[in-house]
Amino acid sequence: MSCLPESKIAEPQLTLTDQERGEALVAECMLCHSNKEAQRGPILHGMETWYLIDQLEKFRSGVRGNLASNRSEYLMGIGAKKIQSDYELVYVANWFSEQDPLPAIRTIKGDIEDGQSVYVQRCVSCHGENGEGNRQFVAPSLQRLEGWYFLEQMRKFRSGQRGYHIKDIGGQSMAAASNEISDRTLRNVVAYCIDAFGPEEEISERDRLVPRGARRPF
Ligand code: HEC
Numbered sequence: 001m002s003c004l005p006e007s008k009i010a011e012p013q014l015t016l017t018d019q020e021r022g023e024a025l026v027a028e029c030m031l032c033h034s035n036k037e038a039q040r041g042p043i044l045h046g047m048e049t050w051y052l053i054d055q056l057e058k059f060r061s062g063v064r065g066n067l068a069s070n071r072s073e074y075l076m077g078i079g080a081k082k083i084q085s086d087y088e089l090v091y092v093a094n095w096f097s098e099q100d101p102l103p104a105i106r107t108i109k110g111d112i113e114d115g116q117s118v119y120v121q122r123c124v125s126c127h128g129e130n131g132e133g134n135r136q137f138v139a140p141s142l143q144r145l146e147g148w149y150f151l152e153q154m155r156k157f158r159s160g161q162r163g164y165h166i167k168d169i170g171g172q173s174m175a176a177a178s179n180e181i182s183d184r185t186l187r188n189v190v191a192y193c194i195d196a197f198g199p200e201e202e203i204s205e206r207d208r209l210v211p212r213g214a215r216r217p218f
């Protein structure tokens, strides 16, 4: 016999292992999900695995991220197209959930007391006393959210730019929960959540550059 069956011929190693593909994909996510860029997606470090999987499935199936008028969500719809398999989806969700939470710059100011009373009336039943979330209601933890993203999402739920899809059950209950809350009240709630159980505060770059003892404005 002169020739070997095809499977015996040594192939050059061109394919990546699952692990390597997972790592390469995380690097792509990090183009938008680190705190390096000004125009970017939210920090995902330390979010719950189940919630990340849930949202990635929504983006992948078009339940979230298909509305061109919601530009940032649309951008993520494109980001989600990089995920080629269930394995990769779970890999990236796991990776982000295992990272230590990152500190965030406090950008939202508001009346914390008012925010607390609204939170107790309208949010605590699903998201818990310390914003820890409740998987039974598919309500995520609110402890990792940066202020700007938190407020933006509340506005999107309120205006029907998120939670609009007929299959988005969780999104719809959240859209109902944010219905008719004024902008000022939204700010107050966000300010309260961040103050009470949000990410650790990071000093902004601008404040870091101020010489010690200097008075603003400078
Ligand atoms: C081109 C930029 C871009 C890339 C690449 C990208 N994302 Fe996003 N992502 C965004 C933006 C922007 C949002 C916020 C969407 C919104 O405002 O509703 C987002 C939102 C998300 C959310 C929802 C977070 C939440 O709190 O609900 C998840 C989860 C997510 N991205 C995961 C990923 C993963 C995993 C990858 C890599 C496979 C990835 N993204 C790649 C831009 C991107």
Ligand code: HEC
Binding pocket: 118, 119, 122, 123, 124, 125, 126, 127, 137, 138, 139, 140, 142, 145, 150, 153, 154, 169, 170, 171, 173, 174, 177, 178, 189
């Ligand atoms: C009826 C239960 C319920 C109530 C009440 C509720 N939520 Fe939610 N919330 C949810 C669910 C479910 C989701 C997940 C939505 C999804 O899957 O897109 C969610 C998502 C969110 C998110 C998005 C988190 C992210 O990472 O993008 C924010 C922010 C939020 N809720 C804040 C609040 C605030 C503030 C209130 C009170 C004004 C509130 N919620 C009241 C159930 C609720």
